[in-house]
Amino acid sequence: MLKKQQLQDIKKLQKECEVHDDIQLKLNWNMLENRESDHLDFLYYENDTLIAFLGLYPFGSTVEVCGMVKPSERRKGHFYHLFQEGMVVAKQCQYKKILLNTPAASRAAKKLLFKIGANYSFSEHQMVWQRSLVEPIEGITLRQAEVDDLDMSIRISIEAFGMAREDATSMERSFQKERQTEMFMIDVDEKTVGKIRVSRKEREAWIYGFSILPEHQGQGIGRKVLCQVIKEQSSAGYSVHLEVETKNDQALGLYKAVGFNVVHSQDYYTYLL
Known part of the structure; x- marks a missing residue:
C-alpha cells in the first residue's frame, strides 16, 4: 500500500510532467489508491523529491506499465532503472503480456520505448x-x-x-x-x-x-x-x-x-x- 505522502508526490510529479509536455498521463488512480501492497510501484527520490515513478497495473494475465520522470532530470537513466526493476517483478508474477502506455503526443516517450525494444500495438482515445x-x-x-x-x-x-x-x-x-x-x-x-x-x-x-x-x-x-x-x-x-x-x-x-x-x-x- 502506498503511503499518503507518496501518493501526493506522485500527483505532484504527474501534474508537473503534464503541464511541461502538454499531455495527459494514464496512471490508473483507482488502482494506485487501492493497492494492497507496494511491490507494483517503483519510486526514485533525491533529497525528498520524487524524481521518477513507474507503476505496474495488472489486468488478469496482462500488466500495463506507465511511468514518468521529472522534466529537469530526464536522460539520466532514471526511467530505465525503474523499468528494469519493474520487469523483474513482472517476470516473478508470470504475466503473459506486458503493455506500456504513453500519451500519443509524447515523442520523447516513444523514442525511449523504441530504444528498449517495445513494439506499437494499438491506440485508445480518451473521450468526454x-x-x-x-x-x-x-x-x-x-x-x-x-x-x-x-x-x-x-x-x-x-x-x-x-x-x-x-x-x-x-x-x-x-x-x-x-x-x-x-x-x-x-x-x-x-x-x-x-x-x-x-x-x-x-x-x-x-x-x-x-x-x-x-x-x-x-x-x-x-x-x-x-x-x-x-x-x-x-x-x-x-x-x-x-x-x-x-x-x-x-x-x-x-x-x-x-x-x-x-x-x-x-x-x-x-x-x-
Whole structure:
C-alpha cells in the first residue's frame, strides 16, 4: 500500500510532467489508491523529491506499465532503472503480456520505448461528453451489481471481450475492491444482457467495462444505457468520460453519436521479457 505522502508526490510529479509536455498521463488512480501492497510501484527520490515513478497495473494475465520522470532530470537513466526493476517483478508474477502506455503526443516517450525494444500495438482515445441534451430513455434497467451477479459478469467479459475465463474472473474480483466505483448490470425485460462500471472522482465520472452480450448487440441497448448514465452523472454535477480503442469503429460511432468528443489519445506498446 502506498503511503499518503507518496501518493501526493506522485500527483505532484504527474501534474508537473503534464503541464511541461502538454499531455495527459494514464496512471490508473483507482488502482494506485487501492493497492494492497507496494511491490507494483517503483519510486526514485533525491533529497525528498520524487524524481521518477513507474507503476505496474495488472489486468488478469496482462500488466500495463506507465511511468514518468521529472522534466529537469530526464536522460539520466532514471526511467530505465525503474523499468528494469519493474520487469523483474513482472517476470516473478508470470504475466503473459506486458503493455506500456504513453500519451500519443509524447515523442520523447516513444523514442525511449523504441530504444528498449517495445513494439506499437494499438491506440485508445480518451473521450468526454460535451452535449447538453440527452434523449429520453425507456426499456432498460440499470441496477447495482450484487454478489449473485459475479458469474454473469464473468460470462459477459468472456463473450463480449473474448477474454479467457481466468483473466475475466481475476479482473472482476479486483474491481470489487475499488472504492468510488460502481458496477451496474443492464437488464432488458428482466433479463441481464450487459454491464457497465462508473468510477467517480474529483467531479469526473469515468465509464469502464461497458459491454453487451453479442446476441443482444445491434438493438439500440448500448445507446440507451449511455444516455441513462450520462443523464444521471451529469445531473449530479459530474463531467462524463470514457476510453475506446481507435480501431473500434462501431463503438466510436456510438460514442460520437451521443455527444462524446476525443480529447486525448494513448498509444500502447508490447514488450517481451
